[in-house]
Amino acid sequence: MSENLIVPTMAEMLAQGKQPEVLFWVGCAGSFDDRAKKITKAFVRILNSANVSFAVLGTEESCTGDPAKRAGNEFLFQMQAMMNIEVLNAYEAKKIVTACPHCFNTLKNEYPELGGKYEVIHHTEFLKSLLDDGRLAIEGGQFKGKKITFHDPCYLGRANKIYEAPRDLIEKLDVALVEMKRSKANGLCCGAGGAQMFKDAEKGNKEVNVERTEDALETTPDIIATGCPFCNTMMTDGIKNKEKEGEVKVMDIAELIANAQDL
Amino acid sequence: MSYLDNILFAIILIIAFGYFISNIKKIYRNVNLGIDVDRKDNSKLRWRNMAMIALGQSKMVKRPIAGVLHIIVYAGFVIINIELLEIIIDGLFGTHRIFAPFLGGFYDVLIASFEILALLVIVAVTVFWIRRNVIKLKRFINPDLNGFPKNDANYILYFETILMFLFLFMNASDLHLQNVSGGYSHFVKAGSFPVSQFLAPLFNGVNSDLVALFYELFWWLHIVGILIFMNYLYYSKHLHILLAFPNTYFADLKPLGKFDNLEAVTKEVKMMMDPNADPFAAPAADANEVPAKFGASDIQDLNWVQLLNAYTCTECGRCTSACPANITGKKLSPRKIMMDTRDRMEEVGKNIDANKGVFVPDNKTLLNDYITPEELWACTSCNACVEECPVSISPLSIIMDMRRYLVMEQSAAPGTLNAMMTNVENNGAPWPYNQQDRLNWKNEI
Numbered sequence: 001m002s003e004n005l006i007v008p009t010m011a012e013m014l015a016q017g018k019q020p021e022v023l024f025w026v027g028c029a030g031s032f033d034d035r036a037k038k039i040t041k042a043f044v045r046i047l048n049s050a051n052v053s054f055a056v057l058g059t060e061e062s063c064t065g066d067p068a069k070r071a072g073n074e075f076l077f078q079m080q081a082m083m084n085i086e087v088l089n090a091y092e093a094k095k096i097v098t099a100c101p102h103c104f105n106t107l108k109n110e111y112p113e114l115g116g117k118y119e120v121i122h123h124t125e126f127l128k129s130l131l132d133d134g135r136l137a138i139e140g141g142q143f144k145g146k147k148i149t150f151h152d153p154c155y156l157g158r159a160n161k162i163y164e165a166p167r168d169l170i171e172k173l174d175v176a177l178v179e180m181k182r183s184k185a186n187g188l189c190c191g192a193g194g195a196q197m198f199k200d201a202e203k204g205n206k207e208v209n210v211e212r213t214e215d216a217l218e219t220t221p222d223i224i225a226t227g228c229p230f231c232n233t234m235m236t237d238g239i240k241n242k243e244k245e246g247e248v249k250v251m252d253i254a255e256l257i258a259n260a261q262d263l
Numbered sequence: 264m265s266y267l268d269n270i271l272f273a274i275i276l277i278i279a280f281g282y283f284i285s286n287i288k289k290i291y292r293n294v295n296l297g298i299d300v301d302r303k304d305n306s307k308l309r310w311r312n313m314a315m316i317a318l319g320q321s322k323m324v325k326r327p328i329a330g331v332l333h334i335i336v337y338a339g340f341v342i343i344n345i346e347l348l349e350i351i352i353d354g355l356f357g358t359h360r361i362f363a364p365f366l367g368g369f370y371d372v373l374i375a376s377f378e379i380l381a382l383l384v385i386v387a388v389t390v391f392w393i394r395r396n397v398i399k400l401k402r403f404i405n406p407d408l409n410g411f412p413k414n415d416a417n418y419i420l421y422f423e424t425i426l427m428f429l430f431l432f433m434n435a436s437d438l439h440l441q442n443v444s445g446g447y448s449h450f451v452k453a454g455s456f457p458v459s460q461f462l463a464p465l466f467n468g469v470n471s472d473l474v475a476l477f478y479e480l481f482w483w484l485h486i487v488g489i490l491i492f493m494n495y496l497y498y499s500k501h502l503h504i505l506l507a508f509p510n511t512y513f514a515d516l517k518p519l520g521k522f523d524n525l526e527a528v529t530k531e532v533k534m535m536m537d538p539n540a541d542p543f544a545a546p547a548a549d550a551n552e553v554p555a556k557f558g559a560s561d562i563q564d565l566n567w568v569q570l571l572n573a574y575t576c577t578e579c580g581r582c583t584s585a586c587p588a589n590i591t592g593k594k595l596s597p598r599k600i601m602m603d604t605r606d607r608m609e610e611v612g613k614n615i616d617a618n619k620g621v622f623v624p625d626n627k628t629l630l631n632d633y634i635t636p637e638e639l640w641a642c643t644s645c646n647a648c649v650e651e652c653p654v655s656i657s658p659l660s661i662i663m664d665m666r667r668y669l670v671m672e673q674s675a676a677p678g679t680l681n682a683m684m685t686n687v688e689n690n691g692a693p694w695p696y697n698q699q700d701r702l703n704w705k706n707e708i
Contacts, residue, residue, distance in 0.1 A: 007705045026701070028692040037704040058702040062691030070644050071680050072558065072666030074525045076688055078532040109521035114529065154645040159520025185650055186325075189587040194644030198683035198693055202641040205592030212587075 005044050009058040010091045020055040022126070023093045025107065027100035028063050029229035035236065036229035042258035043099050043123055049263050050135045054097070060087050064106040071195040078114065081106075085116035099123040099254060101155035101228045102193075108160070122156055124166040124227050124253050131172065140174030141260035146222040147176045148256075151212065151235060152187035153228035166227050166253050173260055178219040188212050190226075190234035197230050213238025217248070224250045272354040272486075279490035286497035290506075290574055293612040297567035302513040309512045312655070317511040322653040326581070329394075332387040336423070339384035340504065343430070346377050350486050363453035371455035378434065378458040381427040388427075392420045402580030407599040412578055415499050422495070426488050433481035435462035436474050447471050450478075503577040507654040510575040513568050514655035519646040522663060527555035558667025560630040562608045563622075565664060572656040573605035582648035582658055588641040595641035597648035597658035603633035604661060630665055639665050640677060 013020055024047070029036040047054050065080030088096075096118045098104050108120035121129075130136035148170055156162045163184045170177050182188045191201070191208025201207060213235055216224045224235050235250045251259075302309075315321045320337065324330035349362045363370045395403045395416060408416070438459055440450035456463070466474045496502050503510075534540045559565050582597035583589050589596050607629045615622050630636075642662045649657045669675045676684070683693045691698045 005705055007702070009702070026704075028694065031701045031704060032692060032694055032696045037707070040704055056702065059699050061701055062698060063687045063693060065687065067693050068684055068687050069522060070663075071676060071684065072663065072668075072670035073676070073684055074528045074557065074667055075532065075671060076684055078524065078528050079536070080687065080691070082532060082536055105518075105520040109518055110524060113524050154643070154647075155520050158646045158650050160518050186585070186647075188585075188590070189643045189645035189647065191587060191643060194642050195680055195683065196643050199640070199677050199679040201591075202588070202593045202595070202637055204588070204641075206590075208587045208591050208643065211591050 005041060006048050007044055008055045009060075010055045010093075011058070011060070013055045014091060018053075019092065021053040022095045022097050023088070023091070024054045024056050025064075025096050025098035025100075025103055026056055026061060027098055027103040027229070029233075030099055031061070033229060033233070035232060039099055039229060039232070039252040039254055042252065042263070043254040045258045045263040046127065046130075046136065046254060046261075049261065050130050052130070052135070057087060057091075062087075064103045064111075066102040066106040067195045067198060069106070069110070070193065071198075077110075081111055081114050081116065085111060085114060088116055088118065093118055095119045095121070097121050097123055097126045099227070099229065099252070101153040101159075102230065105155040105159050122160075122162060122165070122227065124156075124169060125162060127254070127257060128165040128168055131169070136257075137261075138169065138172040138257055139260060141262065143223070143256060143260055144174045145176070146173075147178055147220065148173070148223045148225050149178050149180055149216050149219045149221040150183070151180070151190065151216060151224055151226045151231055152184055153226060153231045154187070154189050154193050156227055157187055158185055166225070169253050169257065170225055173256060178221060180215040180219055182215055188215060190228075190231040190238075192230035192234045197233075207238075207241070209234035209238040210241050213242055217242060217244065221248060223256070224248060225253055225256060226250065227253050266357070269355055269357050275487065275490065276351065276354075279494060283494050283497075286494070289612060289616075290497070290502075292615075293608050294567050294570045294574065296563050296608065296611060297565050297570040298563070300566035300568055302568060305516055308516060312514065312516075313508055313512040316653070316655060317507040320653070322655075325651075325653075329579075332390055335380070335383045335387040336391075339380040339387075339427075342380055343377050343384075345373065346430075347486075347489065350482070354486060359449045360451070360453045363451070370453060374434070374454035375457050378431065378456055381430050382458045385424055385427050388420050388423050392417065395420075402584040405580060405583060405596065405598075407580070407583065407596050407602060408578065412500065412602065415501075416578070418495075419499060419501050422488070422492050426485060426492065429481050429485035429488060431459045431462060433478060433485055435459035436466060436478040436481060438463045439466040439474055440471060440478065443471050448475065450475075500576065500578040503575050503654055506571065506575040510571055511655045513571065515568070515657060515660070519649055522660075525557065525667070527557065556668075557671035558669070559661070559664035560668045560672070561628040562604060562611055564668070565604070565661060569657070569661055569664075570604070570608055572658075572661075573601050573608060575654055576601040576605065576656055577654070578602060579653070581651040581653065582656075585647040585651045587643055587645060587647065593638075593641040594635070595638040595662075597662075600634060600638070600658040600661055601656060604629060607633050630668065634665065636669055636675065639669065642666075 010023065026040055030040040062084055063080055064084060065077035068080065069077035096107055098107065101122060104120060104122045107118065127136065131138060150166055150170060152163065167177060188211065189208060190212050216235065226232055226235060232250055232252055239245055239248050239250060320330065320334055323333050349360065352361050353359055366373065394400050434456050437450060438456045440447045441452050556564060562570060576598070578598055580598050586595065586597050611622060614625055639662055642659070644659060646659060649659050686693050686695050690696060
């Protein structure tokens with residue numbers, strides 16, 4: 001059964017002489033990672049149901065260069081950045097939304113000096129604005145009464161001080177939002193940032209994602225919510241490590257909202 | 264004859280300040296070994312940050328117990344220094360409590376508040392000592408502090424306690440002499456002594472001349488102790504009492520997630536991507552330009568704010584206690600990054616002093632000799648250390664600059680990261696998927 005997702009590309013839009021309201025930057029994880037693709041689709045379902053005019057770059061999108069930059073490869077980062085900026089500027093992109101805090105941070109903070117100046121927003125902020133504008137209605141649905149804890153992605157939270165938009169959205173679901181002992185500015189990293197996702201951890205006595213999963217499990221949640229595909233992977237692995245897959249789910253905020261509306 | 268004290272005091276004062284200033288100059292010189300970075304922008308916000316974070320201690324209170332105790336010691340330090348002004352004037356001119364006649368009743372209030380603060384400082388410092396030596400909080404027994412740093416922290420606490428006791432005993436002996444019936448020498452009635460009044464009875468029954476001698480002793484030990492402590496700052500972790508102010512002023516104002524884009528790289532990448540550029544053309548820039556080195560392997564490659572950060576660090580370890588790598592047993596400790604940077608900077612500074620103002624290569628670098636790649640690669644760039652620092656230090660910026668050196672100058676990234684970078688380069692994603700498949704998710708079930 002095909003889902004009938006409507007996902008126009010910027011190229012198709014341009015061919016029709018149209019400029020979308022917002023460009024959805026999918027990101028590498030959102031394009032290729034099996035778990036993250038579900039987040040991408042959930043977000044698209046919301047966009048479709050709210051009749052948001054958006055488009056993706058599709059095959060013209062390339063890695064923002066974030067993992068290369070955090071690994072120390074400034075050359076590779078800037079080459080990626082300049083190629084992407086060329087594409088984005090050619091389409092005269094003004095507003096970009098992304099479900100990946102790493103893409104978000106890089107596009108928002110590091111592209112402007114290289115010639116890429118856009119209004120960049122994280123999907124939780126975008127969903128919040130749809131909600132505020134009355135274009136999106138959120139009801140608890142299947143999550144009503146559930147206990148949810150939110151893990152702050154470092155590149156959304158500390159890096160860009162966005163703490164409230166994801167929480168506001170969760171609270172709309174008629175759930176009990178519980179905070180971990182380390183949250184918001186004091187939140188503990190999931191262990192994926194700084195290109196750690198792509199390498200083995202140095203010698204230590206524990207994996208960072210296990211430490212963070214323990215923080216989350218202390219709140220005895222039904223769901224661990226997050227807003228980053230990499231945090232999602234790390235927390236999901238943590239839950240497996242703790243053998244709690246049966247009891248606790250790790251979900252992106254876009255998935256929570258889409259599922260609550262049965263989209 | 265009676266001028267001898269005053270002359271001796273003036274000489275001690277000149278030596279103490281002279282030595283102190285010569286060390287401050289060394290700090291200034293060493294900090295300027297770093298490359299330039301512009302932090303002149305947005306002075307309004309910078310002053311505000313300094314007022315909030317350094318003066319207002321806004322980040323200290325994130326940990327309430329240490330925060331409140333620290334504010335007591337800090338207030339004690341700042342306010343009791345007003346008394347220092349009187350002590351210096353008295354010492355230079357042979358006067359006694361020179362402010363008393365001018366300030367009248369307010370003088371009593373001042374002295375009383377100094378005394379209460381002195382007592383509170385003793386209490387706070389005692390709790391600090393207990394936290395370090397009895398409770399042994401994890402961040403205070405971390406191996407970063409093995410050796411001198413651990414002793415240094417305790418020396419500072421002992422110093423502060425002794426100075427406060429000297430101050431209180433000085434006042435107690437003064438109060439005793441003020442109350443000698445019929446008066447004693449120049450000890451006029453002045454000041455209010457809510458704390459030392461309980462110490463004064465210790466002198467009951469003691470010969471007044473002997474008490475006066477005690478007073479002199481306490482007075483001298485107190486002021487000389489303060490001058491020694493001032494000169495100890497340069498050798499200790501305690502420089503933050505001065506450098507926290509410039510450090511919070513010059514701190515990076517950008518969002519924590521924004522890492523700087525290396526300009527030298529931008530130039531090369533632009534040339535590489537320009538279809539009209541002649542790859543064989545001789546560089547047009549002036550021939551004296553030193554070829555840019557990418558990233559940092561030693562302190563001269565860091566910028567001066569990073570070096571100022573290193574001198575400002577007071578080794579409290581809040582950064583390390585929040586670091587996900589350190590929490591999970593990895594070698595990385597952001598505090599150690601700052602301590603190593605300072606140690607290496609001091610080493611380079613001494614090398615320059617010993618070689619008539621020129622640095623003679625010593626076959627050592629901050630990278631490898633102090634900070635190992637293993638530490639650098641354990642960082643998740645999560646900014647927890649930067650967020651935690653009560654005086655706006657960024658260990659992360661040093662870690663990133665050193666990673667850049669490892670990758671761009673030495674091609675020494677871990678193999679898995681090289682594979683990731685090859686993927687980004689070849690197919691525009693950190694995994695080996697084809698860019699043409701980027702939209703496949705749309706049609707997958």
